[in-house]
Amino acid sequence: MNYTQSITRRHRTAFVLAIDQSGSMVEELEFRGRRTSKAAAVAEVANSLLSELLLRATREGEVRDYYDIAVVGYSGEGVHSLRSADETFVPVSALRNAVRNTRRVSIERRLPDGQPAFNEVTVSEWIAPAASGQTPMYEALLYVHDLVEAWCRRPEHRESFPPLVFNITDGEASDSDEEELAQIAGRIRSLGTDDGRALLVNIHLASGDAAKGRIFLTDGETAYNNRYARLLYDISSPMPPLFDDAIRSLRGDEARGPFRGMCYNASITELLSILNVGSISVNLQ
Secondary structure, three states: OOOOOOEOOOOOEEEEEEEEOOHHHHOEEEEOOEEEEHHHHHHHHHHHHHHHHHHHOEEOOEEOOOEEEEEEEEEOOEEEEOOEOOEOOEEHHHHOOOOOEEEEEEEEEEOOOOOEEEEEEEEEEOOOOOOOOOOOHHHHHHHHHHHHHHHHHOHHHOOOOOOEEEEEEOOOOOOOOHHHHHHHHHHHHHOEEOOEEOEEEEEEEOOOOOOOOEEOOEOOOOOOOOHHHHHHHHHOOEOOHHHHHHHHHHHOOOOOOOEEOEEEEEOHHHHHHHHHHHHHOOOEO
16 A cells, blocks of 8 residues: 555546535634635635646646546545536546636735735636535445546556545544444545555535634644544544644644644634645656
8 A cells, every 4th residue: 555656647546525514614704805605605616626636637728537536525425426417526627618607706815015915817607606405424435435436446546546535524424323423434544446445535624714723733732632633533534744844834734644644623714735745746747
């Protein structure tokens, strides 16, 4: 289990986003200098990741299919693909002609003197925000398990870098207990390719404008004074060493791995950086 396979058109990898769209995601917070709901902010971050993957896969004007992408929503409306009802994984090249909307947004940045400045940028949208009902996380992870299992079984993926799964939530599962959630997470982590097991990263979002979260904890750090943080730690994947430099840069320290793929009380800004760790750490050819 070396996690050494470069991403190529012959050996593509898979990204899966599982997004909590339960009713609590209507809560407002500050993001990029404006007030917005968690649901809208997470959708914006997810769309930013898809834009980044599309950009990274574009070489000499051609989109190369380095990635297969699945985006899953879960809420009181059930579990479903956020791309379309009849699609699960799509190659990254399909994103170019599948933009649902473009809009102008104002993004805050800081000038050298510390004063805020705002830039208007055009963003592409594939994912729309939603928030309703409860949090069927177990059902969502079961759905993700089946997606990842089918992807890993395909002969052309046998030597590929294994799938990366990001589960983004602001609460606890409403459809299972801790043991059941741990079991389905373990089943996802048991899947993989000849290059390694699938990587499951669980990201718990902070309420409102909370302080800095606990990100990619090490074995020597304590997630254990909080029951739910401990659960997320236990059900998440140990991150392979090739992610260590990007994780240390995000954390802003010189901690030594292994790091665990869990984040507790992460801000929306931190969420974007966490997702980018997955997109920038694996070599493209």
